[in-house]
Amino acid sequence: MTTIAAVGDVHLDEDAAGRLRPALGHIGDKADVLLLAGDLTRHGTVGEARVVAKEFSGLDVPVVAVLGNHDYHCDEVAEVTSVLADAGIHVLEGDGMVLDLGECTLGVAGVKGFGGGFEGKCGTAFGEPEMKSFIGHTVAAADQLKSALAALDCDVRVALTHYAPVPETVAGEPPEIFPFLGAYQLGNAIDCCDTALAVHGHAHFGSERGQTPGGVPVRNVAQPVINGAYARYRLPT
Amino acid sequence: MAEQSGTAPHDRAAELHRALAEDPRTSELGVTVTMRGEQVHLSGTVVSAERKAEIDMVVHEAEPGLRVTNDVQIVSAAEPTGAEDIR
Numbered sequence: 001m002t003t004i005a006a007v008g009d010v011h012l013d014e015d016a017a018g019r020l021r022p023a024l025g026h027i028g029d030k031a032d033v034l035l036l037a038g039d040l041t042r043h044g045t046v047g048e049a050r051v052v053a054k055e056f057s058g059l060d061v062p063v064v065a066v067l068g069n070h071d072y073h074c075d076e077v078a079e080v081t082s083v084l085a086d087a088g089i090h091v092l093e094g095d096g097m098v099l100d101l102g103e104c105t106l107g108v109a110g111v112k113g114f115g116g117g118f119e120g121k122c123g124t125a126f127g128e129p130e131m132k133s134f135i136g137h138t139v140a141a142a143d144q145l146k147s148a149l150a151a152l153d154c155d156v157r158v159a160l161t162h163y164a165p166v167p168e169t170v171a172g173e174p175p176e177i178f179p180f181l182g183a184y185q186l187g188n189a190i191d192c193c194d195t196a197l198a199v200h201g202h203a204h205f206g207s208e209r210g211q212t213p214g215g216v217p218v219r220n221v222a223q224p225v226i227n228g229a230y231a232r233y234r235l236p237t
Numbered sequence: 238m239a240e241q242s243g244t245a246p247h248d249r250a251a252e253l254h255r256a257l258a259e260d261p262r263t264s265e266l267g268v269t270v271t272m273r274g275e276q277v278h279l280s281g282t283v284v285s286a287e288r289k290a291e292i293d294m295v296v297h298e299a300e301p302g303l304r305v306t307n308d309v310q311i312v313s314a315a316e317p318t319g320a321e322d323i324r
Contacts, residue, residue, distance in 0.1 A: 233321050
């Protein structure tokens with residue numbers, strides 16, 4: 001059995017430093033790995049990234065993250081990623097990594113993802129260049145996720161995104177904004193491999209549980225949804 | 238600042254929602270804004286009481302005449318007590 005701890009949308013900045021740390025002190029007793037599903041900062045500044053780095057560094061489990069839209073806001077993505085990496089946090093964007101957990105090897109493929117909407121109610125790469133660019137980004141992210149999942153040589157495979165891969169886990173949000181919360185292409189990518197679990201954030205008013213069309217369990221771990229420092233999921237190995 | 242007279246309630250709510258998202262003091266996309274006459278109801282979650290107060294500040298600056306009910310909740314940072322078995 002492998003236990004995944006996961007949380008997204010912690011939105012840390014200097015004023016919220018240390019907020020999660022008390023709950024993380026003994027995480028090694030409760031989980032084998034901690035996944036961070038994006039929106040780790042409030043505005044995506046280097047200063048905020050340092051707060052995130054301090055919050056999640058030195059834990060007794062590996063920490064694997066993707067960034068979210070908030071982490072992109074100040075156009076300091078490279079610097080933010082570097083600060084987190086220097087603190088030992090593995091930041092994925094269209095790639096993956098395999099962790100040897102002793103009992104099994106856990107593969108995590110991660111990408112921020114993007115919006116676009118879900119089956120029958122989605123945008124298409126047609127018309128204005130802005131629209132083609134929007135959906136093009138979505139398709140590229142899904143393709144990267146698919147390739148990263150396929151490349152993992154491991155016992156258990158997990159997909160980590162910020163944007164949602166299915167509509168079930170954004171249920172609770174206004175339907176009008178579903179296209180800004182996720183995209184069906186991410187779900188299709190997850191279904192292309194033998195994925196045990198998909199974890200995402202972004203939809204604060206969403207629902208925790210859903211599944212892809214292919215039956216892969218999907219969990220929305222946005223902190224307002226799980227209402228805690230992290231959620232725990234046990235996977236058979 | 239949103240125009241207060243002759244502006245539909247949903248437009249005023251949309252302007253406030255944009256202000257909460259785009260003002261760097263808040264940058265909150267997860268707050269629901271509901272207008273009823275000269276009252277506005279705010280709901281959602283933030284990570285601290287300070288951020289809840291900042292939301293009040295931005296809304297009051299955008300629409301000083303509004304009566305604000307701020308029902309935004311502070312999200313828990315507690316350790317989870319259980320775990321889900323994924324099958």
